[in-house]
Amino acid sequence: MKLYYQEQWRSRSRPRGGLLVRPHRPSGRSQTKSPAHRRERLCYFLFVAIIFAFSTTFAQSPRTKSLVLSRIAEMPVRRDFAVVAAKLRTGRDTAAAYRELDTLLSRPYGDMFWMYGCAGLYYATRDILRPPYQDKIRWCWKHFTPYRGDTENHFLMYYGSLLLMSQAWPNLPDTDWFMGKSSKEIYDESKEYLNHWIDETVRYGQEEWDSPRYGYYYITPLLLLAEYTKDPALRHRFEMMVEYELASYAADYLDGCYCGAHSRVGDDAAIDPRKAEITAYGKYFFEDSVSHLLPDVAFTAMTKFECPKIIRQIAMDRSVPYEQFSLKRGRQMLRYMNKWSIYDSTYDSEFHAPVYKYDYMTKDYCLGSILGGIVQPIQQQSWSLVFNSDKPNNIITGLNPYVSATELGMFFPEYPSFMLERITGTKASYTNEDKWVGGSPYERIYQDKNVLVALYDLPDSEKYREVDIFIPWNAHPLDSSRSYDSLADYTPDWRIFKFDSTRVGIYPTSDFNEIPEQQGLRLRMKGSHTGYIVYCEPSNQISAKDFITKLVSSDIALRPSRVYSNNDNGKTIDISVMKSYPKDWIFKSPYLESKRGSGILTIRYNGEREVLNFN
Amino acid sequence: MTRVIFALTLLVLLASTVHAQHLRIFACAIANDSTGAFLGGSSNGSGLYQSDDTGKTWKHxxxxxxxCYSMDEVNSSKGRILYEATGLGILxxxxxxxxxxxxxxxxxxxxMDVAVNQKNPNEIYVATAHGPWRTEDGGKTWNYLAGVDPPYCSRVIYAPDSSGFAGFVLGAESGLYWRSETDTGWQSSVGGPVDVRDIKVRIGKLRTDERTHKNYRIVWWFAASAEDGIYISRDGLNGFSGRRHKYREPRGSNPIWCVCQDEDGDITGGPNEVAYTQYGSDYANSTIDRQDTDVACCLMIGNTNILGRLGEGVEIAHHFYLPDRQIWTLKSFLITP
Structure with a gap:
């Protein structure tokens, strides 16, 4: 018996995973309940039961939600609203939770992180929260003056929290709010900003795109908004936005790792992807797992939201390799607009550099990149090769450790030279030559499926005229049994490794050193004009011997417009450095499709379709 | 008798008014200097501070x-109506x-800065890192003022009639811009200072031309450039076009972040030096302190020179107040509480 999926625009009343309808029975067929018909009905019910059982197993089941809450409630009390909320909701250690809440409400902690946690606790526990604490929270929102911050995630947290809290106390005059606006003014302004942000993001691309660190701070406030906003139309937009963020994450997800290039990643997660904050949500939403819990998941577990099945399937099914093109926006520049890349000086009318992102996903690895340049300050990761492995440090990545007042002045309003002097207090690794995060205006990256070429033209004026590649210790070298020598200069040659089921070759285009470090090996290339080629293949498709032979004999040719393997005239490696990327698509892949400016994301999986229409 | 009582009352009232007026100094801090209180969402230790004793004690x-990047007041309110330019807009x-x-x-x-039209306090200009904005109805509605490209601007002042130009002057990354009360768009200097971080106007004493016997005042315009030093014009704002009025020797292209002056001379400050120049003397004869200064703002009040430093607070005669604050702007007003 066939079951058809009826395509339709998403609506709240539609069951998750699509609407299952029976086919229209052709007229003239017998309606008698024959044994065959009974078998057919039995099959139908069995099928539905299997679907139901499958959904229950892999959605965020009540059991998982309960487990999340109890695990987070078991965490030692700390200055975190989500932990306090979990303790109150589960009734565990409530005395300590209230003591901590006293602390959290005793003085202004300064910013939007405090705000969304406070709003989350208020809504998630208000049916059980002792009245004096509800009054205390009200007092705080009258007297504390939390800062709004300056990034996309800051604004989402700030206005998301204000929308919910002005909704909670809807008729207060301007004298009852810290910023001197009435409840209505606050609600209207927050709604206007959040709608504006959603419209810009779905039509022209996100600014803080694909962030393993800050994705966590998008999902939590959006989930709070999707759960507690009263206005049905607005709530529906927030629900769709949660799904939008999760769909984007799912397409780059490989066994707990957020793959490809990232706008902002923490120092640890840059070379160990599962250490990213967002892993907590990947495990929870895509795998129904509590293996990487962070406190905010408690807020999520207290909502009705479940990740749509189609998004979970996209996150988990790696049976067929696929390419994904996506278009993002760089962080809005304040000055030096033409210096984000020495190869591209374009930007839009609001001073965002264009970000063309490309991923090649397989069941064994994901190789992903952007074209280079500085599109986000300090924490950018321009490319990565992530292996499907349960080992730590399952990543290879590279960069030019660029440090400059220009980069800081491009995105922050204070004096560039002063910021450079003092930045180590806030972002300690920024000025470190050995850092593993950061973009460079001298970087050009070109990728086609399993081949990536990165080229660098470093002027003499730069502080660090070198390029580094991180290779984890878990990668086994295939081409040499010698020990690493930091002092030796090696001439350009393939370095070949195997990481679980993936073979990787790396070809530095200039002399390099090998520097052993705690978590892996640093290949350091020096010189004004340098770069590297990364080539990978699944180990079940090629033997080690053939892989080595293929690369060593490739006779790499570096031409101004083309990098290719000369021995087979580009059959193994052929990268055009003039390659153009699709510019009209926010997403373009077998799973996600969104035309620039449309405000519509179509999610596809195995014949099913879900449409997020923000218009 | 009635007349005597009236006269005495009037005298007392007048005397009290005179004595109640005093100078209030405002210091705008963007952060303290502790780890983590810097860049982006960090704002610990920041805010507006005031002092009523020439900087010896401060109140948040x-x-x-x-x-808090800057502030302004409605002069006629004598300190009652204040505006604060902050990371989250205008308060x-x-x-x-x-x-x-x-x-x-x-x-x-x-x-980054706010300036009130002192003749019409409902008109307020704001210099932001994303460009200039204006309200004409006291803050109810705001409009973006296009025409500054790239739009980053960090200073805006309201120039009084006596300066020879009545309107707003904007210091931007891309140069110096001005807009009179009758202009519908920005005018700008061509080939003049760029990356303008501070603007000051000094109106000289009334003088008499010996030949024509006409009274006149010399008006000096100062523009501090974070790219290449201090620019001075005696020919109004148009005098900034071209480079002939730039004072750069002997400091080459040192970045200058601030300038202030009184009748005895002026101070210029920046990341690498602070210079004291006597009134009328050439900048070549300045007294220069080339410490690691990070002087972002300054004030000259009587014989007291006040420097606002990034990370070291307010410096007065080698004493430091608000010691770990990053002071972005210093201003003073006569107030009548």
Whole structure:
């Protein structure tokens, strides 16, 4: 018996995973309940039961939600609203939770992180929260003056929290709010900003795109908004936005790792992807797992939201390799607009550099990149090769450790030279030559499926005229049994490794050193004009011997417009450095499709379709 | 008898008014200098401070945790109506800073400076890192003022009639811009200072031309460039076009962040030096302190020179107040509480 999926625009009343309808029975067929018909009905019910059982197993089941809450409630009390909320909701250690809440409400902690946690606790526990604490929270929102911050995630947290809290106390005059606006003014302004942000993001691309660190701070406030906003139309937009963020994450997800290039990643997660904050949500939403819990998941577990099945399937099914093109926006520049890349000086009318992102996903690895340049300050990761492995440090990545007042002045309003002097207090690794995060205006990256070429033209004026590649210790070298020598200069040659089921070759285009470090090996290339080629293949498709032979004999040719393997005239490696990327698509892949400016994301999986229409 | 009582009352009233007026100094801090209180969302230790004893003691005013870049007042209110330019837009107080209201919405952020039209206080200009904005109705509605490209601007002043130009002057990354009360768009200097961080106007004493016997005043315009030093014009704002009025020797292209002056001379400060120049002397004869200064702002009050440093607070005669604050702007006003 066939079951058809009826395509339709998403609506709240539609069951998750699509609407299952029976086919229209052709007229003239017998309606008698024959044994065959009974078998057919039995099959139908069995099928539905299997679907139901499958959904229950892999959605965020009540059991998982309960487990999340109890695990987070078991965490030692700390200055975190989500932990306090979990303790109150589960009734565990409530005395300590209230003591901590006293602390959290005793003085202004300064910013939007405090705000969304406070709003989350208020809504998630208000049916059980002792009245004096509800009054205390009200007092705080009258007297504390939390800062709004300056990034996309800051604004989402700030206005998301204000929308919910002005909704909670809807008729207060301007004298009852810290910023001197009435409840209505606050609600209207927050709604206007959040709608504006959603419209810009779905039509022209996100600014803080694909962030393993800050994705966590998008999902939590959006989930709070999707759960507690009263206005049905607005709530529906927030629900769709949660799904939008999760769909984007799912397409780059490989066994707990957020793959490809990232706008902002923490120092640890840059070379160990599962250490990213967002892993907590990947495990929870895509795998129904509590293996990487962070406190905010408690807020999520207290909502009705479940990740749509189609998004979970996209996150988990790696049976067929696929390419994904996506278009993002760089962080809005304040000055030096033409210096984000020495190869591209374009930007839009609001001073965002264009970000063309490309991923090649397989069941064994994901190789992903952007074209280079500085599109986000300090924490950018321009490319990565992530292996499907349960080992730590399952990543290879590279960069030019660029440090400059220009980069800081491009995105922050204070004096560039002063910021450079003092930045180590806030972002300690920024000025470190050995850092593993950061973009460079001298970087050009070109990728086609399993081949990536990165080229660098470093002027003499730069502080660090070198390029580094991180290779984890878990990668086994295939081409040499010698020990690493930091002092030796090696001439350009393939370095070949195997990481679980993936073979990787790396070809530095200039002399390099090998520097052993705690978590892996640093290949350091020096010189004004340098770069590297990364080539990978699944180990079940090629033997080690053939892989080595293929690369060593490739006779790499570096031409101004083309990098290719000369021995087979580009059959193994052929990268055009003039390659153009699709510019009209926010997403373009077998799973996600969104035309620039449309405000519509179509999610596809195995014949099913879900449409997020923000218009 | 009635006349005597009236006269005495009047005298007392007048005397009290005179004595109540005093100078209040405001210091705007964007952060303290502790680890983590810098860049982005960090704002610990920031805010607006005031001193009524020429900088010896300071009182925090208004919001905590808010990057305060600058402020202005409605002069006729004698310190009652204050505006604060902050990371989250413009705040206003109508009770000497006791209570504040946010006037702007989500569209305006990183407000680096604010200036009130002192003849029409409902007109207010804001210099933001994303470009200039204006309200003509006291903050109810705000409009973006296009024409500054690239739009980053960090200073805006309202110039009085006596300067020879009545209107607003804007210091921007891309140069110096001005807009009179009758202009519909910006005018700008060509080939003049870029990356303008401070603008000051000094109106000289009344003089008489010996030949024509006409009275006149010399008006000096100063523009501090973070790219290449201090520019001075005696020919009005148009005098900044071209480079002939630039004073750069002997300091080459040192960045200058601030300039202030009184009748005895002026001070220029920046990341690498602070220079004291006597009135009328050439900049070549300045006394220069080439410490690691990070002087972002300055004031000259009588014989007292006040420097606002990034990370070291307010310096007065080698004493430091608000010691770990990053002071972005210093201003002073006569107030009557």
């Amino acid at each position: 005013l208004g919001w905590d945790n808010i990057k 206003r107080s109508t009770d000497y800073g006791a209570h504040w209201k946010q006037l702007t919405d989500w569209r305006i952020s990183e407000a």
